[in-house]
Amino acid sequence: MAGKVTIRDVAAIAGVSVTTVSQILNGKGERFTPETQERVKQAQQNLGYVPNYNARNLVSQSTRTIGVLVPDLSNAFFTSFIRGIQTRAKVDQFVPLILETNRNEELERDYVQELVQRTANGIIISSAAITSDTIDNLLKPNHIPYILFDQNTLTSGDRVDINEHEGGRLAAQHLIELGHRQVAIMMPKQATLNIQARYTGFCAEFQKIGELPKTVLSDMTPQAGYSAADTVRKLGVSAVFAINDEMAIGLMKGLKDAKVSVPEQVSVIGYDDVEMGAYVTPMLTTIHQPIYEMGVEAAKLLVDRIHQPDAPYESLMLPVSLVVRQSTRRREISD
Amino acid sequence: MAGKVTIRDVAAIAGVSVTTVSQILNGKGERFTPETQERVKQAQQNLGYVPNYNARNLVSQSTRTIGVLVPDLSNAFFTSFIRGIQTRAKVDQFVPLILETNRNEELERDYVQELVQRTANGIIISSAAITSDTIDNLLKPNHIPYILFDQNTLTSGDRVDINEHEGGRLAAQHLIELGHRQVAIMMPKQATLNIQARYTGFCAEFQKIGELPKTVLSDMTPQAGYSAADTVRKLGVSAVFAINDEMAIGLMKGLKDAKVSVPEQVSVIGYDDVEMGAYVTPMLTTIHQPIYEMGVEAAKLLVDRIHQPDAPYESLMLPVSLVVRQSTRRREISD
DNA sequence: GCCATCTTGTAAAACGTTTTACAAGATGTT
DNA sequence: AACATCTTGTAAAACGTTTTACAAGATGGC
Secondary structure: OHHHOOHHHHHHHHOOOHHHHHHHHOOOOOOOOHHHHHHHHHHHHHHOOOOOHHHHHHHHOOOOEEEEEEOOOOOHHHHHHHHHHHHHHHHOOOEEEEEEOOOOHHHHHHHHHHHHHOOOOEEEEOOOOOOHHHHHHHHOOOOOOEEEOOOOOOOOOOEEEEOHHHHHHHHHHHHHHOOOOOEEEEEOOOOOHHHHHHHHHHHHHHHHOOOOOEEEEOOOOHHHHHHOHHHHHHHOOOEEEEOOHHHHHHHHHHHHHOOOOOOOOOEEEOOEOOHHHHOOOOOOEEEEOOHHHHHHHHHHHHHHHHHOOOOOOOEEEEOOEEEOOOOOOOOOOOO | OHHHOOHHHHHHHHOOOHHHHHHHHOOOOOOOOHHHHHHHHHHHHHHOOOOOHHHHHHHHOOOOEEEEEEOOOOOHHHHHHHHHHHHHHHHOOOEEEEEEOOOOHHHHHHHHHHHHHOOOOEEEEOOOOOOHHHHHHHHOOOOOOEEEOOOOOOOOOOEEEEOHHHHHHHHHHHHHHOOOOOEEEEEOOOOOHHHHHHHHHHHHHHHHOOOOOEEEEOOOOHHHHHHHHHHHHHHOOOEEEEOOHHHHHHHHHHHHHOOOOOOOOOEEEOOEOOHHHHOOOOOOEEEEOOHHHHHHHHHHHHHHHHHOOOOOOOEEEEOOEEEOOOOOOOOOOOO
């Protein structure tokens, strides 16, 4: 019964027109008598009236929805990011529509299209596979504001970035200070630009002392990290920089199973500072990123953009920091 | 420009009425000439027409959306569950709207209301704090199908359950077979019914041999598990059943820091079989639940219910299994 | 050659809001 | 007394679809 109550019913009960009801219920009814306002609100209460979402959106052309595309929900990095988005979005009465794309280009395109159809007011894309083709064909013609995260965009727009280059540099500096010279960096083959920035930051620092890190290819999952342990072992390096924590945790497990002790024989440093890093043995040294805050800022920027499509673009750079735990230590002087 | 193209434009270009366009584009146009069908489709292509979501939903009274409420996205258990839901939902052209409630009753109520306003076609609630009050006041009057997961419901309805009691029993059986007699069970104070089922299953098995497990209260997070280590240590038990893996992992870390070795001095068994369990040291013995499949089944059930509101209720019970790894072992014969 | 029946299409109502433009009466100003 | 200006309210258009009911012409049976 309650599901069928419409604005007309409220108007009838309150003895006013639908216009009046609409105005008052939307906070634009100061110009009406206090009694009228009260009558309308009473009627709403009694009937349990709640405005029809679709009808309302049809005329306002807004859904108060922001789409969020992430590659992998099981990665704690992205769930923290999402939490930041959701929290901030709620402040502005927006709701995030979260979709996992599994780093699958087709799925991603599908979901972008879905979000366009649903007239999402804006989209936060934090997914590697997105092509500029998709953006040009789907997002731009529909004038949907978007924020690309975790990767580059040649297109101008709002940006919320992390100082990835500095992150890579910090990792390198830490290893160098511990006396490591022969090191490896573990990263996926198809590296997004943010990953590449970590890489260049890391290498630049080693280049200063005339060293060149070796590269080990691996997907960004614990399984892949585990499998790469053997390659790492044969490389004979004294330290490894894993481009994310998931990989690092897998790698440590793999080394342990291969009887290589961390950090005695090989130091391991990760990236992201996910919660689990503090619960593995040895506890993972890593680079901390303000992920939650990134989510907050991304949502804020996007909502601002939605409200003011023509404001000048904003750009934000968030800092990273080194978290020293137990998976790195001074290199044994043995060669 | 493309954002503004409407069905009327398509009709004009194709030289037919909007009715014709609507029919053909919705796959109900067999009765039109092949040429007409082709003309309409061509026009759609050329104009890049995509139907307005809100207008369509306004008349069809459906959003092809299912709401999903989860307590904690950072818990791998729930992200697997969500992945199952999303995958299955896509098959039926539905989109999940995922919201994290953080075990906060107010937030939960808010979001249920939000979902009702948005005329979600159904809701999967996997959140502990939900009150029957919320259900009675918001869901039932609006005739929105819902599935309560991870907890009991006194209300009748579709159910997809895990054999939680058996899970608890398996954990107990395993410990008993290893010779453990003095054991503890770690669980939160406000236990949902599924947790209670694990508890009773576990205790029932110990009761058979005349033993009564001690209870240690702890939230279901790694931090809480870590903090509880001290209590566990003082209890003098030889094994602990942690009611989920997150806690178990935290507990193991806490014990390690307190110089209690696992499994030599204390065996630990978890519950859920999250991915990380295989990467901690020692690898975590646990109870595996078919989480992804649960998501799939829940989505399937809900969509069926949406399409056939009056079909008889269905009920499904999925099995659990014991995963023996390295955090449990035979009790040292020392007393 | 007449009537019934397909075939192919359309006009118009309906979905439930928001918003624009207007109206009637009350009040104030000169 | 005449006119402008508030105040309080409303009628109607608009948003972009889907669907129902109907219409005109073609076909076929007798």
